[in-house]
Amino acid sequence: TKRGTEDLALFGGPPAFLRNRRVGRPNQGDRERFWERMNRALDNEWLSNMGPLHDEFEERVAQLAGVRHCVSLCNATVGLQLLVADLVPGAEPGDEVIVPALTFPATAHAVRWLGLRPVVCDVDPVTGLIDPDQVEARIGPRVRAILGVHLWGQPCDVRRLEKIAESHGLRLYFDAAPALGCTHESTPIGGFGDAEVFSFHATKVVNSFEGGAIVTDDDALAERARKARNFGIGAGGRVEQLGTNGKLNEACAAMGLTSLDALADTVAHNRANYEAYLSALDGIPGVRAVRYDPRHRNNHHYMMVTVDERAAGLHRDALLDLLRAENILAQPYFSQAIHRMWQYGEESAASVPGGFPHAETLCEQLLALPTGPGVSTADIEVISEVVRAAVAHGPEVTARRAGLAGTTGDAHPAGAAGE
Template structure:
């Protein structure tokens, strides 16, 4: 336990960890099984263009989330672009798609890349999820679609959003990038709205090095998406639609399958780390763990805390500095809300207070395969020390220039 400011690595003390503990360490799974799959790929000499492992991966994902179709893709951003483009075919350049203010930039970027206007919506002040009341208030005659985001694997209010979309004749998609293995009640995420999108980026609970997928029960939509990902080629080999190159390679599918094999073990480990964090951070003033609603299953891939400066005595960003000096590579989620990003900053008609406040308070702590319960206890001790010494830490950081302490 660090009892004095001098004990903190930011002010010259020894770091809590010799090697980094970080957010988003890849879940690699059984390396021997991956190499076995890769040897099969190389022996087959079928490296891309809808190979057998890609189809096996799609089948397993579809079964896992309980839908008829999984259309795998090179990444989730392309998946979102394809869905938005499909929903707005024949529309005008000023058509609008409603997106939440608290999400990764790709959600809005996918809309803008299709030449449409992302309309940014405020969020629930506790969960950070898109606010259905705010969605309804933003619908105009130009609105074509709504994109909800299952932030950190928490399900949006999917039933309410489905009613809003249906009553207004809108397409409804969910950016479920981090939500594989999560549920809304007993029902897996993946089957809500017209379609959902998963990410299989290296940092996700299931990774395919880099990858994504559209999952849906809409037969016609799935057929169009399969054509679009392959330059618009239809089943007869003729180009039927405006397409792109969104195919998932066999190497990516091999990694995805291997990571899928380990999914339940990874979720169990993540849940144990989550419970350890709840204990380690219990009672720390101004620090609140984002507790996931027990009526839904979460994959616990993200360990989120909310740092309220008034209660903790230390701002989120200064706590981040303290942690990183200790080789605890926490991450702010997010530094800016979507409407504050430069490409969209001139378009927001009004402040979005809930999202803006959360962007200054949220912090993701290390979890995943490289973190143990002992590590969590150490991380919890550092957070407790930073809060207990917050007055001295804040004062010293204001008077000592960055780098002066050797941090």
């Protein structure tokens, strides 16, 4: 049990876990089935270029997402790039795509990589999702598309965004990287807007080592994406358009299928963990769980909390250090808003009076806690107890952490300020 600061590993106590509990531990499924599939691929001597495992994976993802087409890819970033490229040649360099301020860099980079400009807009202060009012406010003459993000598997306000896109003649895409197996009300994520993109990165709810997919009901768009991922080669073997190499290989498809086999169990486990966290964290001052809207189904792959320093008595980063010392590898998803990255500030935020306050606050406060099949409800009791002890001694933890930073030469800014 962790009662006083001296019990905390950061200050010399024994760590709460000997083996780490972490965010992003891959959901691998049944290893035997994976090797069976790998052996099949090796026996077939067909390792890439739309092999049988790849086809099976596409079929199953399309079915799960309730769409006609799944175009699987080597990762989601390439998927986003292919969608932005699909705006060209209609679009010209310097044309714009609206993106939320709170997302992974890939969302904005995919736009910029193709020579278009990401136009950042603020998010809802509670859900962190792109705010349709802010989207409308950011629509100018050069905007060509809206790229929403289903953050932590929560659906964007798809109906309003569809209306906005339609009334302004814009394409509407969704970065659904974290949202496989989630719904908007009872409709699976995958079929909204012109197209959506899933990620199957190792850290996602379904893992294919690296992987992604464009999903859509638009036959022509799917056809263009299929060619685009394979050097622009059409069905007859002739190059018909610009393309790249975005294919998902058979080893990745084997992992993806095996991870997909386990999806229902994974989500059920995650959901029980989410409920356990909600009750175990209840009443800790300044620590608020992000509650998913019960009208939609979430895959519960992310257990998000915000840490309000004024109420908790310690900053999110202090809690993060403290948890890590206990072998609880939480993650600050996300701690840098898009307009704080690289040169996106000068390119976008500077033109908006008041900036993007909701995204800023969330980036200061967000923390993803470990969940997934490797984390049990008993673990969650322990993790929550550490959080409770840290907050109970918030000011002391902050002061002692500052002292530690002074003596160890740690260059953390909070430590330096505390000295």
